[in-house]
Amino acid sequence: NAGVMQNPRHLVRRRGQEARLRCSPMKGHSHVYWYRQLPEEGLKFMVYLQKENIIDESGMPKERFSAEFPKEGPSILRIQQVVRGDSAAYFCASSPGQPGNSPLHFGNGTRLTVT
Amino acid sequence: AQRVTQPEKLLSVFKGAPVELKCNYSYSGSPELFWYVQYSRQRLQLLLRHISRESIKGFTADLNKGETSFHLKKPFAQEEDSAMYYCALVTGGGNKLTFGTGTQLKVEL
Numbered sequence: 021n022a023g024v025m026q027n028p029r030h031l032v033r034r035r036g037q038e039a040r041l042r043c044s045p046m047k048g049h050s051h052v053y054w055y056r057q058l059p060e061e062g063l064k065f066m067v068y069l070q071k072e073n074i075i076d077e078s079g080m081p082k083e084r085f086s087a088e089f090p091k092e093g094p095s096i097l098r099i100q101q102v103v104r105g106d107s108a109a110y111f112c113a114s115s116p117g118q119p120g121n122s123p124l125h126f127g128n129g130t131r132l133t134v135t
Numbered sequence: 136a137q138r139v140t141q142p143e144k145l146l147s148v149f150k151g152a153p154v155e156l157k158c159n160y161s162y163s164g165s166p167e168l169f170w171y172v173q174y175s176r177q178r179l180q181l182l183l184r185h186i187s188r189e190s191i192k193g194f195t196a197d198l199n200k201g202e203t204s205f206h207l208k209k210p211f212a213q214e215e216d217s218a219m220y221y222c223a224l225v226t227g228g229g230n231k232l233t234f235g236t237g238t239q240l241k242v243e244l
Contacts, residue, residue: 023178053231062141062221062236063179076230111179119232120167120225123181 022046024114025094026127033102033134041097041130045114052095053124054087057109069095102134137162137226141235148212149243156207156238158196158222167225168205169232170196174218182207182220192216212242 025044033039045052054066056079065079069089080087084102089095099106109131113124138161148154160166170182183191185198185205196207205222222235 055234063234065227065231065233068227068230076227078227079231113179118229120229123169123184124171124232126179128178 024049024112024125024127026110026112026130028130029128031130031132033132035103035134036101039099039102039106039132039134041099041110041112041132042094043097043112043114043127044094045112046125049114049116049125051115051117051122052089053113053115053119054095054097055111055113057111057129059108063111066097099132102132104134107132107134137224137233139222139224139233139235141220141222141238143238144236145239145241147241147243150214151211154207154209154212154216154240154242156220156222156240158205158207158235160203160205160222160224162203162224162226166198166200166205168196168198169223169225170194170205170207171221171223171234172218173221179221212240214242214244216240217242 027042052069055063057063067080067087068076084100086098109129111129113126115122115124140159168185172182173179194209219237219239221237223232226233
């Protein structure tokens, strides 16, 4: 089992461009979570998805950010019209069940730099 | 508000010394707490969960509801314990893990 795979590892975008971050969960895991880590801060929850459904998006900024986890393929975190403040490390995690019952398995993260 | 506080950004101890990484939480219900660890150049991984009441790599953590704390302890620090440690609380009706800001543990020889 290759673990949670995130790509790309590093992504550079100019202000105004779109960023697409991909996450393939561990085999057998149907729960996916996205977290953001800003410099000098901890991991901030963004969104929790199950296949084809957004369960909890209370941590997602109201504009420009969206996430999906289609029936087939990886989960995608999409940031439109990026700004410098979006520069951060974005981590994906997966689990076979809810976090209270199952440990989260994390990917290596995608480091987004907005120039 | 549901919150996890790790007051120390950096904790430096000598090899063989006791370690205590502090974690306090704010939660109105019955808390479910975890410690995650990130070693250098590795991904974040689960260290232990309070419900299991287990010792992993010599670390233990006891939930103290009176003090709303879940401190991570180890009697004798080893060099390989140097890592970033995050305390986490299940919140949002069980839908998410809320993390503290983390404590960098540095074990010196």
